[in-house]
Amino acid sequence: MxxxxxxxxxxxxxxxxxxxxxxxxxxxxxxxxxxxxxNAKNTFTLPGIGKLVLVNRKARQGRNPATGEVIQIPAKKVVKFRVAKACKDAVLGKK
Incomplete structure (x- = not known):
């Protein structure tokens, strides 16, 4: 690669x-x-590539892999990148 x-x-x-x-x-x-x-809070778009969006994650239950103990994971805001369809088609090829 x-x-x-x-x-x-x-x-x-x-x-x-x-x-x-x-x-x-x-x-x-x-x-x-x-x-x-x-501008990520209001959605930042790179035309033809994708956009940065702010997403609210819900609180959820998780598990400590070492002990198996159930833990509570709090809600939080995260930044995600959504790839544009044009970018996917250019990189992966059309189906």
Whole structure:
């Protein structure tokens, strides 16, 4: 399997494609991440890739795997990423 694309490799590819410097591309990536963090509560969408959504998880019962003891897991908010259909089709191929 191929290696994962690093931040610097992503910035270099973006810079080459957009005709900007690597430093400018790196700034774009950092600002995009900051924008996603600020707007995740209201749903942040990356067109064609997916969206960040805030989800409330219900309280539930779990089990301690070491002792088998039943424990109560409290309700909490979590951030999830929902992949767009276009991204799924591009990566996995159409059925």
């Amino acid at each position: 191929a290696k994962a694309l690093t931040k610097s490799a992503l910035a270099a590819a973006l810079a080459e494609k957009a005709g900007i410097t690597k430093k400018q591309a790196n700034i774009v990536l950092v600002e995009l991440a900051q924008l996603a963090y600020k």
